[in-house]
Amino acid sequence: MxxxxxSVRELAEKYDTPLYVYDFAKIRQNARRLKQAFLSDDVEVDFYYAMKANCNPEILGIFISEGYGMDCVSPGELRLALETGAAADHILYTGNYESPADLQAAFNAGVKINLDDISSLGRLLEVGKPELITYRINPGKGRGKYEQITTGGDKAKFGVPYEKAIQAYKKAMDVGITRFGAHMMTGSGVLDEEHFPRMLELFMDQLGEIKKALGINFEFIDMGGGLGIPYYGDKKSLDVERVARETLKVFRRKVRELNLGNPTLALEPGRYLVGxxxxxxxxxxxxxxxxxxxxxxxxxxxxxxxxxxxxxxxxxxxxxxxxxxxxxxxxxxxxxxxxxxxxxxxxxxxxxxxxxxxxxxxxxxxxxxxxxxxxxxxxxxxxxxxxxxxxxxxxxxxxxxxxxxxxxx
Ligand SMILES: Cc1ncc(COP(=O)(O)O)c(C=O)c1O
Missing domain, CATH: 2.40.37.10 (Lyase, Ornithine Decarboxylase; Chain A, domain 1)
Structure with missing residues (x-):
């Protein structure tokens, strides 16, 4: 092969086994295909590479050169993203049970901070008050290829439950934070194209409720990653062009219907790009x-x-x-x-x-x-x-x- x-045999002889080998042209091709699929005249779409999927600096370099930002989940990832050349304003820091030290690192770096809970805001304010924050909202539903990688819904450990989202944003407004994003990441490895527009529709309806209650104009709406690739036994691959088409349709319609202003649509795929x-x-x-x-x-x-x-x-x-x-x-x-x-x-x-x-x-x-x-x-x-x-x-x-x-x- x-x-x-x-030849795989030559690689095994030269470098010994076990050995990971990556086709860099394929990574670049994946990065471009996804961007191309979401190319639109009227919706600005922003891409963050979920570096947890594979954080080799040479791989990060490919995504930076293709115009991707970085989705980071720890101070270590954040430091590596910055050292590899990612721009601070193109990094989203999404923690989980963020410690004061985690939040300090993200605040000091000046990146966008995506809080995992209302309680995280209290810890962030001990460190500093950014102009902009995002909450990771758990919309109450999720779907992943396995239960273990389903990160939305009532069994997941992530995010602010939707029912508490208005309270969470209100608390941030009350302390003088003025700019907001909204984020969800509800599962990984999904091969059903319809899932993505459906989840976005549900999420944007929820954002519409937040907007109605608090008057917030979200600067960006991040629909997370989760785009799947076929593994052993899977019968099909994901039609990302269809995902993009249907998702953009929902995005435009909901922005209009719910009077959501002029938000950017953000994605943070990992697996689809390098898997x-x-x-x-x-x-x-x-x-x-x-x-x-x-x-x-x-x-x-x-x-x-x-x-x-x-x-x-x-x-x-x-x-x-x-x-x-x-x-x-x-x-x-x-x-x-x-x-x-x-x-x-x-x-x-x-x-x-x-x-x-x-x-x-x-x-x-x-x-x-x-x-x-x-x-x-x-x-x-x-x-x-x-x-x-x-x-x-x-x-x-x-x-x-x-x-x-x-x-x-
Ligand atoms: C916050 C966040 N964003 C993005 C991703 C990337 O997911 P995927 O590799 O399924 O695209 C993950 C994966 O767990 C995640 O936790």
Whole structure:
């Protein structure tokens, strides 16, 4: 198999496994396709890259050069976004149970602050009073590919419940804050085009109520991310042009009907932009024929946690045998000492042997960023393919990196 014209086998030999590899041209293409889909004469649309999906600075650089702002969720992300060249006024800081130190960092940086709760406002005011704030509103509904990534609705831990939103904005007005945005992020990995305009309609109706009660003109309305990509077993990809068309229609109509002024529409996608541009290459280290057939590989949930965390299923190809008949039924497991370190159960595979390379596709988002050195198996390297050349963009973590944090007493 090749990625962007480079053989996966050569990459594995050169950089060792497990290894993340990204096709940078594909990332740029995704960034442009989404912007193009939302291009409109009468609605200003602003894009923030959700850097939590993959925060390698070279990847952030692509989005900055394509005119994207940054969606940050921690002081660490904020610092990296700024150091990589994102403009402070094009950064949205969306915390969750923000500490005073978190809010201090966001306030000092002069970025837009999106508060997770009414109580967050009190903590922010201890630090300073920005001219503009946003609240992350939980509109009471949400949808994600898995329950674990559904971030709106009454089971979610995020945001100000809609019923308290008027009170939240009122409190901010009462202390003299004069400029406002509104934000929701209700779930991730959605492949249903209709979901996005439907959620926006519900949300904008709620904003209409806030406007009626308080007279606020929102400067921007952020509909979050959540645009899905097809993983193993999904039958379709997301038609982003249709999402854009339908969403813009709702946006225009609701702005008019509810007299919402002249807000910008904002989006903060992560997965859609980088997910399908990355693969994870791993090597088969052992095959066991016991109660079940178990194919063991040198990646585990320490490398790619999505399966252990959400039960997410990736397409897994055996290099050089992509066209071979699947003759084996096997579980695919990592080396971590946890029984949850299983990527797939009863997966059909071609005849697979020790030393074969297993390739996880759609591994560009929420992959390397969630890697951890559990069991002292260190974090993988990352390589970018740029103009037909492979370039190391993150070196493999070493034993020395890890133990340098220990202090003997
Ligand atoms: C606040 C916020 N914005 C944007 C995103 C990006 O979501 P996605 O990768 O599904 O587009 C997330 C993901 O969890 C998020 O929490």
């Amino acid at each position: 090749n990625i962007a014209g480079i 399908d541009a990355g693969i994870l290459i791993s090597r088969v280290t052992g095959i066991k024929n016991g109660y079940r057939t178990l194919v063991g590989i040198d990646a585990g949930f320490n490398t790619l946690i999505r399966s252990a965390l959400y039960g997410a299923q990736h397409t897994i190809l055996v290099d050089g045998k992509e066209e071979s008949e699947p003759t084996m039924l096997a579980d695919i497991c990592g080396q971590i000492c946890e029984n949850t370190d299983i990527f797939a159960k009863d997966r059909k595979l071609p005849e697979t042997e020790e030393g074969d390379l297993l390739i996880f596709t759609q591994a560009g988002a929420y992959g390397s960023v969630m890697a951890m050195p559990y069991n002292l198996r260190f974090r993988p390297a990352e390589v970018a393919i740029v103009d037909g050349e492979d370039k190391l963009i993150t070196r493999r973590e070493t034993y020395e990196d890890y133990i340098s944090r220990f202090q003997r007493i």
